[in-house]
Amino acid sequence: MTETSERFMATTPTEYRITTMTSTTADIVHPPIASAALEKYSSAATLSDMEIFIFPELLYALVLANITSPRLWRWREDPWFANLHKLSPYRRMLRLKQYIIDNYEFNLDLDTWGLTTQETELTRFEPWMSRDIIGQSNALFGYEGDKYYFDIDIRRHFGLDKYQGNIIPYWKTETLEAMDAFRHKPQYARGAGECVSLSTLYAAALFVICGVPLDDIFLLATPLHSQNFIDIGDGVLTNNRRLVTKNMWFNGTEQSAKAQRALRHEQVTIVGHHSGFVHCVYPEATINPAAYEHFSRAIHSYLSTNINMEIMANFLRDESVMQKCFQIQHERHGKQRYLPVERLYAYEHNSPYKVSDSTREKLLNEIDEDEFFSEPMEGRLLLNRFDEFFKNRQIDVSSPADIEKLANELKSDCSLTKNAVSRLVAFAKLEPRMPYREGHTKFVPAQALDLTPEMNREEIIARLESIRGSHVSADLSFYAARDFARIDWNPVVKAAMERNPVCIHDTETLSDHELIERIAALPNESIYDGTRVAQPDEVWNYGRGDGF
Amino acid sequence: MDAATGSERALCIANIWKARHPDAHLTVEVEPTLANVHGVGVDIAWPSSKGLVGRIEV
Numbered sequence: 117m118t119e120t121s122e123r124f125m126a127t128t129p130t131e132y133r134i135t136t137m138t139s140t141t142a143d144i145v146h147p148p149i150a151s152a153a154l155e156k157y158s159s160a161a162t163l164s165d166m167e168i169f170i171f172p173e174l175l176y177a178l179v180l181a182n183i184t185s186p187r188l189w190r191w192r193e194d195p196w197f198a199n200l201h202k203l204s205p206y207r208r209m210l211r212l213k214q215y216i217i218d219n220y221e222f223n224l225d226l227d228t229w230g231l232t233t234q235e236t237e238l239t240r241f242e243p244w245m246s247r248d249i250i251g252q253s254n255a256l257f258g259y260e261g262d263k264y265y266f267d268i269d270i271r272r273h274f275g276l277d278k279y280q281g282n283i284i285p286y287w288k289t290e291t292l293e294a295m296d297a298f299r300h301k302p303q304y305a306r307g308a309g310e311c312v313s314l315s316t317l318y319a320a321a322l323f324v325i326c327g328v329p330l331d332d333i334f335l336l337a338t339p340l341h342s343q344n345f346i347d348i349g350d351g352v353l354t355n356n357r358r359l360v361t362k363n364m365w366f367n368g369t370e371q372s373a374k375a376q377r378a379l380r381h382e383q384v385t386i387v388g389h390h391s392g393f394v395h396c397v398y399p400e401a402t403i404n405p406a407a408y409e410h411f412s413r414a415i416h417s418y419l420s421t422n423i424n425m426e427i428m429a430n431f432l433r434d435e436s437v438m439q440k441c442f443q444i445q446h447e448r449h450g451k452q453r454y455l456p457v458e459r460l461y462a463y464e465h466n467s468p469y470k471v472s473d474s475t476r477e478k479l480l481n482e483i484d485e486d487e488f489f490s491e492p493m494e495g496r497l498l499l500n501r502f503d504e505f506f507k508n509r510q511i512d513v514s515s516p517a518d519i520e521k522l523a524n525e526l527k528s529d530c531s532l533t534k535n536a537v538s539r540l541v542a543f544a545k546l547e548p549r550m551p552y553r554e555g556h557t558k559f560v561p562a563q564a565l566d567l568t569p570e571m572n573r574e575e576i577i578a579r580l581e582s583i584r585g586s587h588v589s590a591d592l593s594f595y596a597a598r599d600f601a602r603i604d605w606n607p608v609v610k611a612a613m614e615r616n617p618v619c620i621h622d623t624e625t626l627s628d629h630e631l632i633e634r635i636a637a638l639p640n641e642s643i644y645d646g647t648r649v650a651q652p653d654e655v656w657n658y659g660r661g662d663g664f
Numbered sequence: 665m666d667a668a669t670g671s672e673r674a675l676c677i678a679n680i681w682k683a684r685h686p687d688a689h690l691t692v693e694v695e696p697t698l699a700n701v702h703g704v705g706v707d708i709a710w711p712s713s714k715g716l717v718g719r720i721e722v
Contacts, residue, residue, distance in 0.1 A: 600671075600716050609675070619676055628681075632677065632706070635673050636708075638673065642670070649716075652676035655675075662712050
């Protein structure tokens with residue numbers, strides 16, 4: 117560990133005494149948070165991925181903080197969303213997707229919110245979860261995923277490999293305001309956020325802007341990712357800034373493979389819903405059992421399809437190595453010609469036509485004559501044969517008899533087709549590892565949020581205020597919003613003093629006098645409206661703070 | 665110190681100052697239009713637009 121990285125790390129817990137916490141607009145003194153709940157409430161202000169894993173109520177608390185954000189409600193006035201009510205729910209979602217793509221980047225700079233140590237965090241979390249379980253479930257504490265992740269060196273992919281030994285990044289999640297404020301950081305032209313920030317923003321915006329009921333929105337957290345499943349039509353999955361329909365899920369493109377990575381290779385650790393959550397470690401699940409059952413059916417249906425010619429061709433697009441076992445027969449000037457299938461897929465890149473649909477003939481006609489062979493190539497299966505096989509027939513992936521028929525068709529001398537059937541079936545049907553465990557998970561009743569798309573912002577805030585005493589996520593949402601007029605300040609000050617290392621690190625070369633001058637010289641502008649107060653590293657990273 | 669800041673900057677400076685001087689006793693007094701920081705060598709009073717009232721001792 118270097119001297120610099122030591123200084124970059126979080127500061128030691130200390131004592132804070134806070135008195136007379138009110139705002140001039142609402143002279144309410146909020147009761148102090150009990151010491152046993154202080155860590156959870158404090159985590160609402162920092163919202164690191166590991167804190168959300170330990171305190172799953174935080175996931176929906178951030179959704180609610182975004183739902184009550186005046187910034188999000190101002191999106192409704194943007195001409196981009198004019199006449200949105202005339203569109204179908206899916207078209208509304210597409211409008212939203214484009215808005216998010218235009219205004220936000222996916223930020224994977226793990227240095228953004230500074231560093232801490234595994235030991236510090238494990239000690240914090242010890243009352244709630246053992247070190248071993250955290251190590252098995254969280255990417256920052258040793259989780260490396262399955263063989264697939266090992267093969268692609270997932271720690272290097274996420275930039276985790278540069279943090280040696282005990283040092284880990286905070287990997288904090290941003291509120292909508294903090295996402296917007298990225299545009300104030302050097303090298304950022306737009307807003308930005310990491311995956312949980314984007315998924316919680318999507319959930320809130322789908323509700324506020326697109327009018328999608330919260331009942332249809334399910335948040336899925338895995339050790340390395342966060343996505344939402346939207347129960348509209350055949351289902352839509354959010355993946356960072358993008359949307360993935362069921363058709364896209366099975367189209368075999370590189371982008372879809374990326375969207376599939378988490379659900380295909382990771383345990384879903386949390387499913388969050390407006391009715392509650394289910395967590396892979398904690399036995400108590402607050403999510404409504406009927407809602408969970410409905411979700412489970414819907415996502416299984418989304419992740420499964422019968423195999424037809426299109427799916428078969430999509431599978432070959434995904435499994436490019438296997439393309440070398442196939443050729444396609446095509447008539448040119450009255451003569452039969454043969455083309456290696458990998459050449460056909462190669463032409464797809466620069467063409468609007470696809471191997472997998474009715475435009476294949478047009479794609480073949482675009483290919484130069486000299487790419488074709490005049491005789492069939494030995495050892496390669498004819499793709500055309502599968503056109504015939506799938507004519508008037510689909511393979512039900514849950515039917516052993518159907519699978520056997522498919523296996524007979526796929527018999528080949530080509531060694532690359534080894535396990536082709538099982539891989540094709542796995543392509544067409546994914547069994548996600550959900551957090552609910554039979555015999556372990558117990559559903560417990562929970563207070564309903566009862567928020568509807570017809571409510572305005574003030575009504576939503578009033579509803580959340582009214583159920584704070586019986587709904588933890590509702591209560592935490594005011595802490596995630598850092599709304600000093602509506603909270604006990606102590607947990608948020610604790611977060612400010614213990615988990616904001618970036619401003620400390622970046623100013624270490626300044627004298628005390630220079631430090632005060634530097635902070636004083638920042639623009640007089642808060643990233644938060646009203647009585648919401650930015651954390652120190654938000655002030656520093658975005659170079660601005662409250663003032664007139 | 666006559667530069668304008670507020671409660672957010674007061675909290676930011678308290679965080680940095682406490683890391684530099686762990687034994688320092690800091691007080692941030694937040695008034696509806698002002699945030700005062702005591703204990704950083706000079707007493708700072710910076711305007712705020714947050715309309716908050718409170719006192720933080722660290």
